[in-house]
Amino acid sequence: MTVGTRKPVTLGALVARFGGRVEGDARTRVDRVGTLEEAGPRAISFLANERYLAQLGSTRAAAVIVGEPASAATNLPRIVCDNPYAYFARVSALLNPPPRARAGIHRTAVVERGARLGRGVEIGAHAVIARGARIGAGSVIGAGCIVGECAAVGSAARLYPNVTVYRECVIGARAIVHSGAVIGADGFGIAMDDERWIKVPQIGRVVIGDDVEIGANTTIDRGAIGDTVIEEGVKLDNLIQIAHNVRVGAHTAIAACVGIAGSVRIGRNCRIGGMAGIVGHVSIADGVEISACTLVTRSIAHRGTYTGVYAFGPHDEWRRNAAQLRHLAALARRVRALERESAGTEGRRP
């Protein structure tokens, strides 16, 4: 499916706005984006991965966004730039502008006394803005969202429907929070006493910087005493758990279903693959990449890629090999014994 929501724009106008250069007819008009494979005659597409070079020949797109190397590979009208995917993102945002706030408070919304709403704010049906909460100018609070007492949402932010923000938590400007996300629930703080658990009050907050996106049904717990902090530009996918007192550094991206235990420190510009886990109280340096499904059990001091996953295969093959794992230490000892003995044999040779 390619979608167009806007009057056509020429390649010339695009480079004037976003840079790069045009090869071919700069008056070529596009009004939508599409993949090389599915784009139609009014769409602009892009090539960000040499793997799809073949599709460049067969695409029906009106124009494409390519890097220097691929430019020679097509005669289509094209924009040549350093980072085609980022360029495409900007063009797509221009052609597919996000829905704007429709200023106003829905008649069914509840805005408690002492809540402060900035200019042009949209409050959806059945949303609740509790006493003392603040919503920044131009922000959209979706239907069914609950913004707790004294919580704060920055300007130009968007909470999709059914988001819950607990009391006192802070969300930065231009944040995007998807449905079902829960910001500021109690951290998992319990003390064992005489075979029973006692709850440790969780009195910290969640503090989220500007330009952060949070996926659907992701949970970020409030701090036990200090705060849980998500720095600016962090991108979180769906169904992620971030425990109390974690700090996630600026511009780090975390894929879906990741679990991060309490008091973890993650650096800036890290990339964490889906379903990865990080145990409590470890620190991860800036620029670290964690592979999908990897469990991080100790701190990582140096940038680089880290992995620990069990390769899959046909079930029977897996069973044969996995069975040996329980004897691996013994196997290593047996090899050592053979080596010692072989050394002895050597010795005995004339």
Next chain:
Amino acid sequence: MTVGTRKPVTLGALVARFGGRVEGDARTRVDRVGTLEEAGPRAISFLANERYLAQLGSTRAAAVIVGEPASAATNLPRIVCDNPYAYFARVSALLNPPPRARAGIHRTAVVERGARLGRGVEIGAHAVIARGARIGAGSVIGAGCIVGECAAVGSAARLYPNVTVYRECVIGARAIVHSGAVIGADGFGIAMDDERWIKVPQIGRVVIGDDVEIGANTTIDRGAIGDTVIEEGVKLDNLIQIAHNVRVGAHTAIAACVGIAGSVRIGRNCRIGGMAGIVGHVSIADGVEISACTLVTRSIAHRGTYTGVYAFGPHDEWRRNAAQLRHLAALARRVRALERESAGTEGRRP
């Protein structure tokens, strides 16, 4: 607990309706279902697994549903059929009919101008049906559900409370969607530019076929450009993540906590175990079974069962063996060396 909600039915009436044959008194009446262990004198039970054959002797059930082999193992009035578990499912559905739609729009619900509701639709308290949305005849939209602009829900579908459906997404007929599910949030599309992430607009939809069930707090992201597609008859458990542009083939079942990354293609009639993960852009053939907790890191071309999990054990035993994993390549080299040397020794023998 065994529950009865309906007037009694005879075994004769059941076989007339669902097939199979009766052994013993066809006039035996039952009004509820139960397990062999807990069924009472008005309940019908079933044996689907030889493992529970012993319980067949001790059950207090009025009647049982069994396969040909087990029929001889009891004197209870019984229905003999090919697939006792499926038969039991049908009998239970007859005795425990799902709640029907109570046609009407709750006074607190919000149905925006331009939304279209089919005949006999039930809209729960505080639900929101946005402009341009369509709800098929006889469907139930639970309390607190949000159906976004121009989204469509088929006929005889049921959304349990607090489900969120984003704009333009499509859900088929007879769908069952459990609470907290989020259909159509933005996929995780971000482009790195100068150490900052730029959002790639997610302009595709989620398109869900007929007879699909979606578990609680499961998230299915909308496509980046094309659509995310869930074909007919797919069954999804709770807390599953399905990323943008995934296609799940018809009648595939996926257990809880599974994560499926972007652009994955899953065939028809697959079974994916709980907490399994599938990395981006791979394809899985029809009829493939993935074991629980297995990470699928490449495409699977042939039906069969695939597994990759690390066997657990007592902590100390695990530690001893796991420690060797970091030296496995070295261990293999050492064995090779011993083999070469031993071959040499052979050679030197008189």
Next chain:
Amino acid sequence: MTVGTRKPVTLGALVARFGGRVEGDARTRVDRVGTLEEAGPRAISFLANERYLAQLGSTRAAAVIVGEPASAATNLPRIVCDNPYAYFARVSALLNPPPRARAGIHRTAVVERGARLGRGVEIGAHAVIARGARIGAGSVIGAGCIVGECAAVGSAARLYPNVTVYRECVIGARAIVHSGAVIGADGFGIAMDDERWIKVPQIGRVVIGDDVEIGANTTIDRGAIGDTVIEEGVKLDNLIQIAHNVRVGAHTAIAACVGIAGSVRIGRNCRIGGMAGIVGHVSIADGVEISACTLVTRSIAHRGTYTGVYAFGPHDEWRRNAAQLRHLAALARRVRALERESAGTEGRRP
């Protein structure tokens, strides 16, 4: 951040209330709690882990809670007790009392005919209490919560906003349920028949004991025929999946993102680490500890700690070692061959 919400209290008053003894000035007043590192001059802190002993010297706290061994390590006014962390939890709860119920039904809430509310209950904005549901005295039902038909919530319980409780489910006294939790959705019961899935009606309930806490977006499915049971004092973190007919024993704690498959029995006083998984139909003894990310594939009969995780490392190191895993059975055979041969060699020696 340290938070104070209450008039100061002396160390003397604390030991009078909670036991232990004071060393130093019993008239020392505190009005808040803090970490050793961040506590200010009006705060009381604690030392529960020798690891932080150094911080005891540098803290600016007015007083500390310590065990016997650490008491000599500081001259600060202090409370000496057996279990400093549990003691701290009690002091923090005294200084940070949970918000009380504000008795009353919000004008936008829906309380259906036949619902029964105890004395002093607070029902939040847009909450729905369905017909036949019961809410115990002094409980708080947050904004947007849905309590289904004939469901029951005990006294002095707190459901945070946007919790969903399905029909007939039971939640005990003093329960705390965080936002997005879904209690009582259908278990994943499906029967394969002729390449199609038939739904098996889930007619059991979820029954939750007293003093249970349930984290954000956690899902607990109703039983297929019998009930799913969470015994008293169980503590569940966020994003946990508990399938149909599971029983979790009293005072067991389960960290975030754990998945527990159908009909699992977990004992009392167990501790299950984050992202662990337990396959269906297994039993786990009392007092068992499961490490994070471990998949439990068979029953555990004896208390102790059990682990099964694949150690992570730099990606290239991992790749070299992981590649050998697929040949582990072969490697073991080769070692056995070398051993046999070497034994032969021995034999041939003069």
